[in-house]
Amino acid sequence: MPELRKDPVLGRWIIIAKERGKRPTDFVIAEEPVLGGFCPLCPGNEKMTPSEVLAYGREHDHGNSPGWKVRVVPNKYPALVIEGELEREAEGLYDKMNGIGAHEVIIESPRHDDSFAELPSEHMILILKAFQHRIQDLEHDERFRYVLVFKNYGKAAGASLEHSHSQLVALPVLPRKIYSELTGSLTYYKYKERCVYCDIIHQELKQDVRVVCRNDHFITLTPFAPRTPFEMWILPIKHSSAYHQQSDEQLTALAQIFTESLCRLDACIPNVPYNFVLHTQPLRSENLSHFHWHFEIVPKLTSIAGFEWGSGFYINPMPPEEAAMYLRESLERIS
Amino acid sequence: MPELRKDPVLGRWIIIAKERGKRPTDFVIAEEPVLGGFCPLCPGNEKMTPSEVLAYGREHDHGNSPGWKVRVVPNKYPALVIEGELEREAEGLYDKMNGIGAHEVIIESPRHDDSFAELPSEHMILILKAFQHRIQDLEHDERFRYVLVFKNYGKAAGASLEHSHSQLVALPVLPRKIYSELTGSLTYYKYKERCVYCDIIHQELKQDVRVVCRNDHFITLTPFAPRTPFEMWILPIKHSSAYHQQSDEQLTALAQIFTESLCRLDACIPNVPYNFVLHTQPLRSENLSHFHWHFEIVPKLTSIAGFEWGSGFYINPMPPEEAAMYLRESLERIS
Numbered sequence A, B: 001m002p003e004l005r006k007d008p009v010l011g012r013w014i015i016i017a018k019e020r021g022k023r024p025t026d027f028v029i030a031e032e033p034v035l036g037g038f039c040p041l042c043p044g045n046e047k048m049t050p051s052e053v054l055a056y057g058r059e060h061d062h063g064n065s066p067g068w069k070v071r072v073v074p075n076k077y078p079a080l081v082i083e084g085e086l087e088r089e090a091e092g093l094y095d096k097m098n099g100i101g102a103h104e105v106i107i108e109s110p111r112h113d114d115s116f117a118e119l120p121s122e123h124m125i126l127i128l129k130a131f132q133h134r135i136q137d138l139e140h141d142e143r144f145r146y147v148l149v150f151k152n153y154g155k156a157a158g159a160s161l162e163h164s165h166s167q168l169v170a171l172p173v174l175p176r177k178i179y180s181e182l183t184g185s186l187t188y189y190k191y192k193e194r195c196v197y198c199d200i201i202h203q204e205l206k207q208d209v210r211v212v213c214r215n216d217h218f219i220t221l222t223p224f225a226p227r228t229p230f231e232m233w234i235l236p237i238k239h240s241s242a243y244h245q246q247s248d249e250q251l252t253a254l255a256q257i258f259t260e261s262l263c264r265l266d267a268c269i270p271n272v273p274y275n276f277v278l279h280t281q282p283l284r285s286e287n288l289s290h291f292h293w294h295f296e297i298v299p300k301l302t303s304i305a306g307f308e309w310g311s312g313f314y315i316n317p318m319p320p321e322e323a324a325m326y327l328r329e330s331l332e333r334i335s
Helices: A121-138 A176-192 A196-207 A248-268 A320-334 B121-138 B176-192 B196-207 B248-268 B320-334
Strands: A003-006 A013-016 A054-056 A070-074 A089-091 A094-098 A102-107 A146-153 A165-171 A211-214 A218-221 A232-236 A274-279 A294-299 A314-316 B003-006 B013-016 B054-056 B070-074 B089-091 B094-098 B102-107 B146-153 B165-171 B211-214 B218-221 B232-236 B274-279 B294-299 B314-316
Touching (some): A102 A121, A176 A274, A196 A232, B211 B248
Antiparallel strands (some): A102 A165, A211 A218, A218 A232, A274 A294, B054 B070
16 A cells, blocks of 8 residues: 655655555666766866855965865856845736845865765865855855755756766745745744654654664654655754854764765665755844754656656655665665 | 746746746757557557546447547556545654555547647547546545646656556645645735736736737746746636636637647747646635636756755746747747
């Protein structure tokens, strides 16, 4: 019998179609051919990108030159532009405003062939810290309300450049999904006086069937009502609504679990394309008792794409308990 | 300057990135190879599908045999099963229920190679009528709250069989997106005492920049805040919340505009894969003054897929005014 499951924050129902049950080996992803050719993100080509806004690792003071370990530059083809005023206005019953915002590229490594999931821990920490610094910096710009940090890995997930990178978009509005999480978790908080994500973590640790891995500060789990096979969330165990306020100790633990989670995913489905999105509180927000920052990692398995995103209604052939089992066993199986 | 636009019903913001402006010819879709081989949906193979629930066009009384023009059968690999009770229950803070529902396939033509957009008008009417009859029938089952009618056209949009078909899923819950439309349009109604979709139609007819085509009963437009290039909505001009209550005269007009809209889309981007989803009122609902049934047609242009559906935040490189212009001119250009 298939099962219908409700996301406790969004209220979204998902069908878990066990009868269509799939094993990780049913998802075979072709390795993407190496394209070669000129790469604007490689060291030596710093002048080919817009002028950097952040760089870590140089032992000299010359910007836009080699020697960096992580480098953040404005996107050369931005979806939003940084200069101008919002000029909110109506068009009859419609609302619009100028597309003001920042669109930046976080170049995750100087080495063209490095894979995000295989970076050493101290390097991963730099990337996570760069996300923090950019959010802190963009928070000063009163025009922006949210910074959306995300990564498209693999062509099927929307990556257009081979060189390992993530992106951020600073927005003058809240993305719909973040807004729904904020209101959904507030409704729960008003009723229970507890954070729904804290309750989820508590229950997941107790049940221990959807936990992929954990360390002292973080937990990775497959959510109760996942949209796709192998969807994973990484959450801090201690309540916090603001990613950019996490301590260095916490970032170190996050780097460890992020790498471990992605390695487990790759061990289950080699080369699987995925997107991750950081969900954190809006800019210049008070700390929120009802919201809990986290990363959502969503593998792109086209075999299950379809009308789903048009209706908000998802059919997932793999129960998250099974996905968690495969993910837990994956590294052990390989070694 | 890019532009941010808000969907007046859902409150979802979209970036229209004009600078990334694309023309229809930038989207080149490879024609899908004809697979051939055995087709369970073809006449003569009626015994290979579960027993039919509806068939039009036979001149004899023998079910599950050739002679039909449109045939509806249960999906052989259903996402939900028809028999059983819902048995709603909690799992700690989570909610779940049995995956009870109907999952049916509407076989749109006996001819294997027929294309949905090229069917003659009287045949198209039969398909639209089959949607109505199935909704009317499933409405009697008290376990169900919504019937989701949709089509996946082309492999990239999720179609797994070549033979032209659409699908329906009867659900014991409301899909998230329909729920958001019902609440969003109700909020507008409470404030204005008018249907937001009626207001949209009124404004679109007046402005005449996003209208693709119209006839006496229907209008096709590109929405103000579209998620993808060439997204189209087909709406009845006269207010109605219930698709299954439309008269035969209205279905005839709908058949005409549906075919015309898809032909215009195909003339712009030959072979483009798409999904369409019917948005109508919940089962056994009173007629709703605030909600307006419609079809949403969303082309699947993978070049713009990415993190969007994970964040609910869309970047669309083509303003709907331009898309409407291309769609309006497309058939004239070809003939």
